[in-house]
Amino acid sequence: MILMVGTNMSEAHPVASTFVKDAVLGGAQLIVVDPRRTDMVDFAQLHVPIKVGSDVAFINGVMNVLITEKLYDKKYVESCTVGFEDLKKKVMEYPPERAAEISGVSADTIREVAHRLASVKPAMLMYTLGITEHTCGVNNVMSCANLQMLLGNVGFECGGVNPLRGQNNVQGACDMGALPNVFPGYQRVDNAQAREKFMKAWNVQSLPEKPGMMMPTMMKNLTTGKVKAFYVFGENLANTEPDIHHVEQELQSAEFLVCQDIFPTETTRFAHVILPAAAWSENDGTFSSSERRVNRVRTASVPPGDAKPNWWIFKEIAKRMGHKWESNSAQEIWDNEVSVLAPSLAGIQYARLENDGIQWPAPSKDHPGTPTLHKDGKFTCGLGVLKAIDWTPPAEVPDKEYPMVLSTGRRLYHYHTRTQTGRSQGINDLLGEETADISPADAQAHGISDGEIIAVKSRRGEVKVKARVTNQVPEGLVWMAFHFREACANWLTNPVYDPVTQTAEYKACAVRINRLT
Amino acid sequence: MSDTFFLNGKEKPFKPGQMILDAARNGGIEIPTLCYLKGAAATGACRVCCVEVKGARSLMASCSTPVTAGMEVFTETELVHRSRKMIVEFMLASGRHNCLMCEANGNCRLQDLAYYYKITKLQFPEKEISDIYPTEDENPFIVRDFSRCILCGRCVQACNELVVNRAISQGYRGAESKIVTGGDLPYHESECVFCGQCVEVCPVGALMEKKAKGLGRPWEVKKIRTTCPYCGVGCQQWLHVKDGKIVKVTAVEDAEPNKGRLCVKGRFAYDFIYSEDRLKTPLIRKKNGEFREASWDEALDLVASKFKEIIKKDGPDSIAGVSCARSINEDSYQMQKLFRAVIGTNNIDHCART
Ligand code: SF4
Ligand code: SF4
């Protein structure tokens, strides 16, 4: 049994989706919870088209049924979790009828989902950015965890809560401590012992203990003057961040902007210094995939011109600021620093990564790695915590002036701002421009025909874009991607963030559509 | 009786339900195959894997015949050889198998078998050119050369049973047989999503990567294993490299997590690194807003001195940075180390949020 929530897997993680499809052919049940009729719906027993941003209410409704009808895993909840009473109290406020009203699917559908989930064990829950890219992103994730713990599905192979990471090395960037509050291996910067350890390893007298800013705060502070210098490594913020007009203003305000990249981008236009970097397959290294698997990346060609490996560039800047770093290759960095400093990676060394890589935690050299976390319901921090969570609507909801919801994501053929796929021969032939996907009903209401150029407008901007009339999209929804600069959805999206993770609400804002003539 | 059978006269174990092909392999005997595709239901289409089974009236397809206890199987008899050879001879005549002009030359199961069974001349008249469907290479990535298709059906199985994209099927009948998309349209006008799995499994030169054409023979390329640079699945790839350039990408068979599969980006979107647009030298912005080329020393000195100046004036927390969620772990490690240990701030983050 597989439950997919907010994941357009066949386009965003195509190979993962083939294994889900194989499982369905092999007899597994599939439930797809998504406002859109994504391709995976063709394989599902049940498609639950909840309204954008209603996830918490929907899941609370399902849990309400599980608890009232005593279908949850009582033994697991009692022995492996805490917080059940609080959770129960909260979800009792979400009887299926109320959850139905908020989420736009029927109370019977909610009951059916609960019944189906309770009937098979274990069930696997998979989610992607449809869960996280909301002002209530953290609450959405915790709701998924609540549901899975209530069903007793956490800690088993083919169970659990499985996020699919958007970019190839998001997992790795987190593991390496490219986060404002943790060192490599999730050791907290506000922990004196951790600082002590890293001070010694890095040969410095002190390390900052106050957690730093998250990216949206950094960018906001470019305009307040609190942040003077901004170092952007490999991200095309001028296209990927919500509300491009505003983002460009922020980048413009930097006193000193350093961009390190492989291509000139919309973002490098604002730089004071641009540093040319070696790309994938131009140096050795490692990526860490969604399943925490550390894999090798190997060199096939030399970088063009003077372009240099990124690790070398950072090392050279450090040198010029009075720090001599020893490691002189990705392998030395990993073997002599990363795996020594991050306990969960201690057992991972390049020599062990020749074939299929290793899934961390792998605390010692003879540890085989860990495919399943929280094995048999044993959580790393003792008991699993069930949390009472209330539904909150997206920050901007449709009104008279902007009556439709805009939701955004990725399409199969392109990747992000197309810096790579747009320059790979043939890909543009398959998808050469952005479209605004709308339902036949909305098309008819506005007299819009398929392929016609229309205007999509939000409080932040307006784009002219080709309409794609499709049954994939329900009435009231406009769906767009951010692959093409001209009609990039981020001219329209709302720069509001989850208060904890500061993930932007890419999945919901209010827009209106118009014919041009 | 225990679970054993006789393989070329020697008693060997087998698992209940196991096919002869598999059990023989475990027993150390390789049987040639063409249509057999791991992970898909055996179709028994090509008969190249035929073996003699004592008591059976005809030769049996080992890929789709289950072993039974006490069964006596012979894999290398005169009859088996003659049959396999004839099957290959028929296939060689079923189209235009002129290896000199084929991309698969040197990496072709049919060629291997023709060589192994010492076929030196065509035994049957070749199919008329006019009876062969024209090559389809209108789509951007995959060349479909029907003159080389032996109708083994592996592509159809891969598309329908492995990656389940359901884009192609066996079309028409008899001599007219053809692997077709819905409506027999070119790939790019069909349901095809260009995962290239059909190309990956085609045993001959009927399905080929268009972009790799003429760039390197199988024996000229070095295969380097790496990890896909796109989404978070982390598929394992072979980079086929000639003279320091990637000429083609294929999947690593049996590797975790992708088990020989890739998607359109992983398989075909590799050549961006050779784009003329690449940044090749450090650039510094001039007073008038334009960029000029600079040496590494000049650019790095500028960054370092500017950082030092800002730290002195406004403190380390007035510097902030975002690392790259696309680049290798070691790069992110170095960047956060630069920020924490050298600049002295925790203002380091990355795009985890998109
Ligand atoms: S490329 Fe993929 S989807 Fe297209 S026909 Fe081949 S296997 Fe099927
Ligand atoms: S195209 Fe290749 S895989 Fe498909 S039937 Fe022909 S020979 Fe077999």
Ligand code: SF4
């Ligand atoms: S091949 Fe496709 S599915 Fe696999 S990692 Fe690359 S982008 Fe993801």
Ligand code: FES
């Ligand atoms: S491989 Fe057995 S019939 Fe083709």
